[in-house]
Amino acid sequence: MTELVETSCPGGAAGTATRWWRDAVIYQVYVRSFADGNGDGIGDLLGVRSRLPYLADLGVDAVWLTPFYTSPMADFGYDVADYRDVDPIFGTLADAAALVEEAHRHGLRVIVDVVPNHTSDQHAWFRQAVAAGPGSPERERYVFRQGKGENGELPPNDWESIFGGRAWTRLPDGEWYLHLFAPEQPDLNWDNPEIHEEFEAVLRFWLDLGVDGFRIDVAHGMVKAAGLPDVGHPDQVRMIGTDVVPFFDQDGVHDIHRAWRRLLDSYPGERIGVAEAWAPSPRRLAHYVRPDELHQAFNFHFLTTPWEAAGFRAVIQESLDTAGLVGAPTTWVLSNHDVKRHVTRYGDGGTGLRRARAAALLTLGLPGSAYVYQGEELGLPEVLDLPEEFLHDPQRLRDPDAGRDGCRVPIPWDETEPHFGFGLPGGEDPWLPMPASWGPLSVETQLADPASTLSLYRRAIEVRRSLRPLGEAPLEWLTSPEGTLAFTRGEGFVCTVNLTGEPVELPAPGRVLLASEEPLVTAGTARLAPDSAVWWERRDA
Structure with missing residues (x-):
């Protein structure tokens, strides 16, 4: 490697x-x-x-x-x-x-x-922010905003939480805080x-x-x-x-x-x-x-x-x-x-x-x-x-x-x-x-x-550790039957993958190194099992 x-x-x-x-x-x-x-x-x-x-x-x-x-x-x-x-x-x-x-x-x-x-909403900073009230330096650590509507009763924007519902929760003092995840996870203000x-x-x-x-x-x-x-x-x-x-x-x-x-x-x-x-x-x-x-x-x-x-x-x-x-x-x-x-x-x-x-x-x-x-x-x-x-x-x-x-x-x-x-x-x-x-x-x-x-x-x-072809050796795609992948890397490594539900035949690249299910190899031809992958050591390496 x-x-x-x-x-x-x-x-x-x-x-x-x-x-x-x-x-x-x-x-x-x-x-x-x-x-x-x-x-x-x-x-x-x-x-x-x-x-x-x-x-x-x-x-x-x-x-x-x-x-x-x-x-x-x-x-x-x-x-x-x-x-x-x-x-x-x-x-x-x-x-x-x-x-x-x-x-x-x-x-x-x-x-x-x-x-x-x-x-967390139990982090010391957020507890301090809630206690300190609107306009305080403590609230500048998080994303607090006034709401929309006549009395600020609507959230500041239409953002939704990843966990469902709106991404804003209103405190009793009227300000809303942003939480892109759960209400117990207030977003920090990285402008601070x-x-x-x-x-x-x-x-x-x-x-x-x-x-x-x-x-x-x-x-x-x-x-x-x-x-x-x-x-x-x-x-x-x-x-x-x-x-x-x-x-x-x-x-x-x-x-x-x-x-x-x-x-x-x-x-x-x-x-x-x-x-x-x-x-x-x-x-x-x-x-x-x-x-x-x-x-x-x-x-x-x-x-x-x-x-x-x-x-x-x-x-x-x-x-x-x-x-x-x-x-x-x-x-x-x-x-x-x-x-x-x-x-x-x-x-x-x-x-x-x-x-x-x-x-x-x-x-x-x-x-x-x-x-x-x-x-x-x-x-x-x-x-x-x-x-x-x-x-x-x-x-x-x-x-x-x-x-x-x-x-x-x-x-x-x-x-x-x-x-x-x-x-x-x-x-x-x-x-x-x-x-x-x-x-x-x-x-x-x-x-x-x-x-x-x-x-x-x-x-x-x-095998990945031991073989020189792996690591960062570049990938080169090889021609292979429809529904399959085949690529070579470095000095002699080949990977073939059959993503179909049926056996697939292709030329055997060389010696089998490792297989998720053993292929049938006869006279230079490999029969790949359905939904299987094989690592090969290429013959001409």
């Missing part, structure tokens, strides 16, 4: 810097649902720490942890009340420091979330220099503790269009990522990211910033990863592509082209804690699993960096039948079918019911119930099966 360059790197794994992030495999840990270390039914930092050997053996380069800061949990930690402390349900600040230190000993870097668009100073201090706090980077929540959202103009359309959430809206992807966010990049570069060890950014086009998304801005941006256009060859080819090529304009790597992701798991998106059952296994080889075979969401390496499906009493995701206010609880069910570690090794023996039930059918999908079971999805991921990451 990339060449190692020795450097002083107290915060980085193994004391080296390599521009490691350009072709890294990064594993997302949704802390609540990864491993319960104290038996209370909720995943925590102690649980994550206990499973670091598993992540090291999986072969990933880094771990991204979802928020574990002090929070009332109105949005499961994305409503932060204290950015410099750990919520007691997840542990202590000492636990966070120990986790970072131990991860580095395992050769793993650690990326943590930062949430700069909004705070004090906000910039505070978040630079927050970043330094965690960098000094040793973290290797930040995933920036709603990285497209901090700056709003001047004058807060109306959108002029209803159902605004469906416009995000496809149309220009005055509350997202404003040019001013890039000044913030440039300042943060300078801060990150002032630390040794290649500390990185990763944008969770929705933009109307891949070209707009590429702005977030210009050389003086962030290092990576999630590629949601790839994630939302249906299981169809022409669509995948188009989004892959456009992503590579636009990222290449700014010299950035492309970042690929199939699932995360905010979307339905791709086994289910791709058809569920056996069909969905076959396609998900093929998608894993497609994704890990592409140039750039790849993210793995916890449990996707086990082939976990979305849990669609959670009892109503467990459904607390605020996004369900907008659309009951858009709730994110089903992708956040704890992952199974062994076959032992009822907790499948998620928590301690005799401990509390997991915060979300785990399907009784998940025993065969557990880590313990799949480690013993060389044909399992977990074994496929472990082998794919190992």
Whole structure:
């Protein structure tokens, strides 16, 4: 892969810097649902720490942890009340420091979330703003406005919350405050220099503790269009990522990211910033990863592509082209804690699993960096039948079918019911119930099966590490039958993917390196199974 360059790197794994992030495999840990270390039914930092050997053996380069800061949990930690402390349900600040230190000993870097668009309504700043009243300096930290109408009884504009309903809440004193998400998540006013100073201090706090980077929540959202103009359309959430809206992807966010990049570069060890950014086009998304801005941006256009060859080819090529304009790597992701798991998106059952296994080889075979969401390496499906009493995701206010609880069910570690090794023996039930059918999908079971999805991921990451053609070697498309993809990279690597429901024959490029389902190879011809992918070592390499 990339060449190692020795450097002083107290915060980085193994004391080296390599521009490691350009072709890294990064594993997302949704802390609540990864491993319960104290038996209370909720995943925590102690649980994550206990499973670091598993992540090291999986072969990933880094771990991204979802928020574990002090929070009332109105949005499961994305409503932060204290950015410099750990919520007691997840542990202590000492636990966070120990986790970072131990991860580095395992050769793993650690990326943590930062949430700069909004705070919790229980954050000291917002409580002070409510108490101080209209016109106060405390209210200048947030977006407060007078309402419209004869007595200010109408919201200041027509903006809608991502979670449904209007994006404004009125206080008893008559002023309205903006919350693009839940009412418990008031938006910060990034026109106020004090906000910039505070978040630079927050970043330094965690960098000094040793973290290797930040995933920036709603990285497209901090700056709003001047004058807060109306959108002029209803159902605004469906416009995000496809149309220009005055509350997202404003040019001013890039000044913030440039300042943060300078801060990150002032630390040794290649500390990185990763944008969770929705933009109307891949070209707009590429702005977030210009050389003086962030290092990576999630590629949601790839994630939302249906299981169809022409669509995948188009989004892959456009992503590579636009990222290449700014010299950035492309970042690929199939699932995360905010979307339905791709086994289910791709058809569920056996069909969905076959396609998900093929998608894993497609994704890990592409140039750039790849993210793995916890449990996707086990082939976990979305849990669609959670009892109503467990459904607390605020996004369900907008659309009951858009709730994110089903992708956040704890992952199974062994076959032992009822907790499948998620928590301690005799401990509390997991915060979300785990399907009784998940025993065969557990880590313990799949480690013993060389044909399992977990074994496929472990082998794919190992091959990706070992083969020179991967990393950032460019992609060249090859001619292949309709409904398939074929590309070569570097010195002798070929990936073929059959996205049809029928077997497909094509010339065998060479020796099979890895397959989601073994092809039938005879006399120089390969018969690809339906919904399968194969990695090859090319004969003429």
